[in-house]
Amino acid sequence: MRSRNPDQELRIERRRWHFSLACFAFVIARHRINRSVDAVSFALQYEFAGRGKVDSMIDETRVLLELIGDIYDAALDPTLWPGVLKKLAEFVGGSVIYFKSSTTCAVYHQFGKDPHYQQLYFSKYVRLDPAMPAQCLTKVGQLASTADFIPCCEFVETPFSREWGRPQGLADFLTTPLDKLADSVALFSVFRNEQHGLVDDEMRRRAALITPHIRRAAVVGNALGLDIKTALDIKTAKTTAFAKALDGLAAGVFLVDRNCRVVFANLSGREMLDDGRILRLRNGALATADSRPALPDVIAAAGEGDAALGTRGIAVPLSFPPQMPWLAHVLPLISGARRQAGKNFAATAAVFVRKTSLEVPSAMESMSKLYGLTPAELRVLAAVSEFGGISAVSDVVGVSEATVKTHLQRLFAKTNTNRQTELVKLVAAHAGPLRRQ
Secondary structure, eight states, X not given: OOOOOHHHHHHHHHHHHHHHHHHHHHHHHHHHHHHHHHHHHHHHHHHTGGGOOHHHHXXXXXXXXXXXXXXXXHHHOGGGHHHHHHHHHHHHTOSEEEEEESSSOOEEEEESOOHHHHHXXXXXXXXXXXXXXXXXXXXXXXXXXXXXXXXXXXXXXXXXXXXXXXXXXXXXXXXXXXXXXXXXXXXXXXXXXXXXXXXXXXXHHHHHHHHHHHHHHHHHHHHTTSOHHHHXXXXXXXXXXXXXXXXXXXXXXXXXXXXXXXXXXXHHXXXXXXXXXXXXXXXXXXXXXXXXXXXXXXXXXXXXXXXXXXXXXXXXEOOOTTSOOEEEEEEXXXXXXXHHHHHHHTOSEEEEEEEOOOOOOOHHHHHHHHHTOOHHHHHHHHHHHHHOSHHHHHHHHTSOHHHHHHHHHHHHHHHTOOSXXXXXXXXXXXXXXXXXX
């Protein structure tokens, strides 16, 4: 064994000393970091003590992300909607929740609704619902409650509230239009019972977090006019059968990756690309004919997950007047039950492309805008066109006959009419020319 000279021994001893100092410094630093983390955690808990603990905020985010994923899964498998609506009611704070049409007596999906009262609503009380005209005028995606349509003191005096709402123990509701057609509006509504109380800021906050995703899922599911689960059996379909099913759809379907590169297009989609007037490929990536950035931006957001889409790209316009209107709807494929479909094709999003009709406003909507009608005047106008007499209108709207007469005089002045029959004719003249069978 070679002996070490004094200089070597000194250098080794110094290295040991430096190493010991470094270890000690590391322990001190780690201790300080731990103390800092504890301090930050304590500060956060103190900061949010009045608005819920940090843990509850984390829990809400986790529940929200899971709920958004469930919503998009239900877009492809409608049988999932009842369970999803139950979770939605619990998250938002309601007891009854459903999608329905304003005029066709169709309930697309619902949870917690008493079948007896549901049938009563469409057979009798939809005509007596004082909030319905204003609901149809609400902007798509805008949240509104009873107080936004009619003063609560008037609402509780209406036959609708006394005979339909109160026997069910309903206290209030929060609603938003999901889509508008020429003669109907697709509505998403959450009812609160007396235990929940009136709609509050917390309910609006939570509803605002999930309604954009509900609207996207509903538009994808309903606007295509097909049984999407049959076409997109994401749980069991093999790639070949999956592609064959998509080829049977009238809508164009494109499966794309994060960079908008098309990994699959169904028959209708390929025909659109061959035509080139609406969509085309640029270096293998899906793009609009005029290279607008909206579609690539939404597809990129879809690649970041369900929650990333938010309000973006619910319906992306692909063409503009005077061309026939075309819309694209983007659905993420990177989470939930949809993930298998994405894996089969290495896709992160599905893009559904369809032709749409121009939105024709309803009679009440066009008259409201043209003549500058107030919500109260609009309720009276709707009741007059439906029931006629002042006494009947008074009962339906929940105000005195004198108040009805006051509103009628204002309606006459604004519309340059003199009689109720002239008002009814004016409503008929403003009715949209398109009617669904």
